[in-house]
Amino acid sequence: RMKEISAATGASFEQIAIAVETIRSLNPRPSSGFLHEVSTAEIITPDLFVSFEDDQLVITLNDSYIPNLSVNRYYQEKIQNAAGLDKQELTYLRKKLNQALWFRQCIEKRRETIFSVAKCIFEIQREFFVKGIKGLKPLTLADIALRVDRHEATVSRVINGKYAETPSGVFELKYFFTGGLRSDDGEMISTLRIKEIIAQAISEENPKKPLSDQVLSDLLKARGIDVARRTVTKYREMLGIQSSSKRKKYV
Numbered sequence: 001r002m003k004e005i006s007a008a009t010g011a012s013f014e015q016i017a018i019a020v021e022t023i024r025s026l027n028p029r030p031s032s033g034f035l036h037e038v039s040t041a042e043i044i045t046p047d048l049f050v051s052f053e054d055d056q057l058v059i060t061l062n063d064s065y066i067p068n069l070s071v072n073r074y075y076q077e078k079i080q081n082a083a084g085l086d087k088q089e090l091t092y093l094r095k096k097l098n099q100a101l102w103f104r105q106c107i108e109k110r111r112e113t114i115f116s117v118a119k120c121i122f123e124i125q126r127e128f129f130v131k132g133i134k135g136l137k138p139l140t141l142a143d144i145a146l147r148v149d150r151h152e153a154t155v156s157r158v159i160n161g162k163y164a165e166t167p168s169g170v171f172e173l174k175y176f177f178t179g180g181l182r183s184d185d186g187e188m189i190s191t192l193r194i195k196e197i198i199a200q201a202i203s204e205e206n207p208k209k210p211l212s213d214q215v216l217s218d219l220l221k222a223r224g225i226d227v228a229r230r231t232v233t234k235y236r237e238m239l240g241i242q243s244s245s246k247r248k249k250y251v
Helices: 002-009 013-024 030-034 073-080 087-124 128-135 141-148 152-159 191-203 213-222 229-238
Strands: 048-053 056-061 163-166 169-172 180-182 188-190
Touching (some): 002 013, 056 087, 073 087, 087 152, 087 163, 128 191, 141 152, 191 213, 191 229
Antiparallel strands (some): 048 056, 163 169
8 A cells, every 4th residue: 555655654655665675575583593493305205107118108016115925834734734723723724814815915906906096197197298287187086986996085095195206207196186177169277287377477477567366367268268266366375376466566
């Protein structure tokens, strides 16, 4: 409110603008500078590796942290040769053997599910590795669950905390799941792509005349993407970008 501040202080618009920039540069918590914390970067171990060989998608599971599981042959032979075992001992050994086999089957089933879900994700998002975010397609848990014949909850558990090393970097599998909107020409556009368009438009704006959320909405509509102003506001805030009034510079 430049006029009100000028009237109250007698300062010119230029003086007020310089003061505003100075205030913005200050630290509201100056004592925090006396606290020295050692920050350590998080090391991510990929759960799978994605590559392309002769334009064919290749997915390899990272099993280096999973030990080889096998059933002790001594107990298998004891069950096969039941001589010297009473009925209770034989029942106990058979029960434990079945539990061990079931556990091993669960591990293998889990590997198969991770592989099938990952393969489905990267087949759908193949263009991401060529075009970046522009190539990212809208994708939901329901889409994958239908394709791999699993429940949505199963797909959710499979991708939770899982990372893939790809030609474009290491990504959490959740990154490839995004909602989307349909453009005027019928093409589905991911919300990540819409956010990128908003961020790019703001980065190129005139700082003295920043783009309002309504103008951003109109720009998107001009590109055939019908996004309401309140939705633009939500995406802008998710990007950590201030409103146009707070982005405005007077000098």
